[in-house]
Amino acid sequence: MHVNRFISVIALTLLCTLSCKSEYEMLLKSNDVDAKYKAAMALYEKGRFNKAAGLFESLSVLTGGMPIDDTVQFYMAKSNYNYKDYYTAETHFSKFVEVYPGSPFTPEATFLRLDCLYRQTLRYELDQNPTRKAIAAMNEYVTEYKNEDKERLDRCWEMLDDLHWRLDTKEYEAARLYYNMEDYIASRVAFRNILKDNAENCHREDILYYIAMSSYKYARLSVAQKQRERYLAFQDDYYNFIGEYPVSKYRREMDAVYRRSQKALGRYVGEVEDDNMSERELEKQRKFEERKKAVEDKKAAKARQKAEKAAGATSGADDVKK
Numbered sequence: 428m429h430v431n432r433f434i435s436v437i438a439l440t441l442l443c444t445l446s447c448k449s450e451y452e453m454l455l456k457s458n459d460v461d462a463k464y465k466a467a468m469a470l471y472e473k474g475r476f477n478k479a480a481g482l483f484e485s486l487s488v489l490t491g492g493m494p495i496d497d498t499v500q501f502y503m504a505k506s507n508y509n510y511k512d513y514y515t516a517e518t519h520f521s522k523f524v525e526v527y528p529g530s531p532f533t534p535e536a537t538f539l540r541l542d543c544l545y546r547q548t549l550r551y552e553l554d555q556n557p558t559r560k561a562i563a564a565m566n567e568y569v570t571e572y573k574n575e576d577k578e579r580l581d582r583c584w585e586m587l588d589d590l591h592w593r594l595d596t597k598e599y600e601a602a603r604l605y606y607n608m609e610d611y612i613a614s615r616v617a618f619r620n621i622l623k624d625n626a627e628n629c630h631r632e633d634i635l636y637y638i639a640m641s642s643y644k645y646a647r648l649s650v651a652q653k654q655r656e657r658y659l660a661f662q663d664d665y666y667n668f669i670g671e672y673p674v675s676k677y678r679r680e681m682d683a684v685y686r687r688s689q690k691a692l693g694r695y696v697g698e699v700e701d702d703n704m705s706e707r708e709l710e711k712q713r714k715f716e717e718r719k720k721a722v723e724d725k726k727a728a729k730a731r732q733k734a735e736k737a738a739g740a741t742s743g744a745d746d747v748k749k
Contacts, residue, residue: 451478455485464495471506480506480515497523501532508539517543534572538579541565545586551593551600558590565590592629599630606637611648615641636677639664643684644706647691658688676716680709 454466467482483503490496504519520540524533544561565587569580602617618638621628628634642664646657665685669678684706 451482454482458489460486460489460493460495463489464499467499467502471502474509476506476510480510480512497527497530497532500527501530501536504536505539508543513543513546516540517547534575534579537568537572538576538583541568541583541586545590548590548593551597555594555597558593562587562590562594595625595629598625599628599634602634603637606641609644611641611645615645632672632675632677635664635668635671636675636681639668639681640684640706643688646688654691658692661685661688676713680706680713683709 454463457463463482463486467479467486470476470479470482480503483499483506487496487499487503490499500519500523504516504523507513507519508516517540520536520543523530523536524540527533530536541561541564544557544564548557548561549555565583569583569587572580598621602614602621605611605614605617615638618634618641621634622631639661642657642661646654646661649657662685665681665688668675668681672678675681
């Protein structure tokens with residue numbers, strides 16, 4: 428008895444599934460625009476974006492030239508976007524903006540296309556062509572829609588900052604490879620070329636530091652006859668650094684190696700501070716202090732958040748009393 432009931436339930440479930448499937452497939456093949464449109468919108472509202480995208484796509488073949496075509500095209504793209512098929516969504520949004528520049532959906536479609544482009548970019552170690560494509564599109568957006576939706580503009584600037592960071596970091600890390608390999612001539616040239624091409628690189632302070640340290644280490648490792656001119660080159664790089672960053676996490680290291688260079692040039696006769704520490708030890712100490720400061724900053728930020736949360740709770744309680 429129980430077995431028969433169980434089999435009946437399974438059969439009924441399968442029958443319902445097959446009937447639903449056949450109904451969806453019938454709609455896909457149907458030429459009834461109204462029925463397909465209503466079904467597609469219902470699926471979209473229920474969050475069944477993959478099926479909605481399929482219906483909107485089949486519907487788009489029938490609605491060309493009709494008043495609802497821009498709605499169909501927009502929701503076809505947005506269904507793919509919500510289904511996280513960002514490549515297909517970006518293709519549809521791009522086509523939509525081109526075909527319907529005056530549609531009320533165009534501002535949102537333009538922004539969502541940017542979001543799709545952003546989501547297709549790769550981490551900085553990998554190919555950055557998608558990043559450059561996204562940056563170009565976002566620059567156009569912030570110019571064209573500078574007086575539009577502030578929330579979208581703010582998000583666009585956030586994405587731009589992140590993408591520029593990736594490009595800057597890729598160049599910076601590529602140059603740092605030469606420094607880590609102790610090829611100080613190539614290192615200095617590579618870092619200088621970064622600033623020549625992009626003076627606003629977000630790692631500018633670090634780059635100027637590595638330019639100076641490359642000069643110093645190259646001079647220190649040179650033969651005696653070449654050291655003077657190369658220490659003088661380091662001296663120029665040192666002054667460039669402290670001129671821009673008089674207060675810096677690198678200042679102690681820079682001052683220490685500068686005094687050593689002056690001693691090598693015969694211009695410094697006093698005791699060299701930190702003389703008993705190598706450049707590597709100075710660097711380790713600086714990194715230790717950086718980590719310590721980062722931990723302290725994190726604790727301070729948590730304390731501020733806790734205080735703000737407590738203040739908000741107190742304010743809410745006072746409002747309730749009133």
